Amino acid sequence: MKIALLGYGRMGKAIEKIAVERGHKIVLKIDVNTQEYDISIADVAIDFSIPNSAFDNITNCFKNNVPVVSGTTGWLDKYGEAVEICKKENGAFISATNFSLGVNIFFELNEQLAKMMSNLSDYNITMEEIHHTQKLDAPSGTAITLAEGVIKHTLKENWALDVTNSNLEIPIVAKRIPEVPGTHSVSYSSSIDDIEIKHTAHNRKGFALGAVVAAEWLIGKNGVFSMKDVLGI
Ligand SMILES: NC(=O)C1=CN([C@@H]2O[C@H](COP(=O)(O)OP(=O)(O)OC[C@H]3O[C@@H](n4cnc5c(N)ncnc54)[C@H](OP(=O)(O)O)[C@@H]3O)[C@@H](O)[C@H]2O)C=CC1
Numbered sequence: 001m002k003i004a005l006l007g008y009g010r011m012g013k014a015i016e017k018i019a020v021e022r023g024h025k026i027v028l029k030i031d032v033n034t035q036e037y038d039i040s041i042a043d044v045a046i047d048f049s050i051p052n053s054a055f056d057n058i059t060n061c062f063k064n065n066v067p068v069v070s071g072t073t074g075w076l077d078k079y080g081e082a083v084e085i086c087k088k089e090n091g092a093f094i095s096a097t098n099f100s101l102g103v104n105i106f107f108e109l110n111e112q113l114a115k116m117m118s119n120l121s122d123y124n125i126t127m128e129e130i131h132h133t134q135k136l137d138a139p140s141g142t143a144i145t146l147a148e149g150v151i152k153h154t155l156k157e158n159w160a161l162d163v164t165n166s167n168l169e170i171p172i173v174a175k176r177i178p179e180v181p182g183t184h185s186v187s188y189s190s191s192i193d194d195i196e197i198k199h200t201a202h203n204r205k206g207f208a209l210g211a212v213v214a215a216e217w218l219i220g221k222n223g224v225f226s227m228k229d230v231l232g233i
């Protein structure tokens with residue numbers, strides 16, 4: 001496949017390495033300095049850029065008939081609008097807050113646990129995410145997806161950064177520590193005991209491999225998909 005990398009930072013470079021190992025060719029590398037480019041030379045675009053540019057990057061792909069895989073976080077308030085444009089243009093789109101196989105299994109585990117905890121009012125839920133100090137958004141997209149997974153199965157209605165006085169909100173603590181690729185935990189605490197599930201990424205390989213596998217899967221399809229579709233889970 002001829003791949004356009006929209007964003008050539010930590011993730012863009014990790015994706016390039018894995019894509020080339022899998023026999024693909026990188027035909028565009030777009031960063032903040034790129035003035036103009038012709039996206040239509042690519043078979044697929046992979047967007048790992050910044051919150052302010054993701055929507056324009058992605059919708060430009062739809063308008064030029066290029067399937068797009070996006071991992072950028074912090075822009076997803078406009079996800080619904082992007083989906084509408086994708087459908088109107090008959091495009092192909094996969095967005096995920098986390099492309100790693102491990103985190104996608106963790107998402108499923110989180111929902112199963114939330115179902116089991118839903119009637120146990122003695123337990124208080126909290127979430128924690130830890131990332132490197134260059135991260136622009138907080139809480140992480142993955143933490144928001146985890147919170148949405150809990151909201152789906154319990155009486156919780158929302159999440160809140162750090163602390164909350166509301167029983168209806170899930171508090172998410174976001175920590176920034178140099179070099180941490182991404183750690184997420186979900187804890188249920190009572191006066192008797194705690195239950196905690198945790199995912200620790202050791203590097204960015206899992207995110208990058210998942211994004212390239214998603215791009216390979218998306219070629220030749222039309223519609224809006226998720227990593228659940230790609231992984232069959
Ligand atoms: N879904 C997932 O599995 C994962 C998602 N992420 C998310 O991916 C995103 C990128 O992460 P990361 O690679 O660590 O970040 P970096 O800051 O390392 O990279 C961002 C890149 O985007 C570029 N950029 C800035 N403006 C634009 C623009 N207008 N168009 C295209 N590119 C632009 C930057 O260019 P320049 O350097 O020149 O400023 C840089 O190359 C973040 O939102 C992060 O949360 C990260 C890991 C996994």
Ligand SMILES: O=C(O)C1=N[C@H](C(=O)O)C[C@H](O)C1
Nearest residue numbers: 073097135140141142181182
């Ligand atoms: O910015 C990062 O680095 C990461 N961002 C994603 C997120 O916001 O969840 C995924 C991963 O945790 C790394």
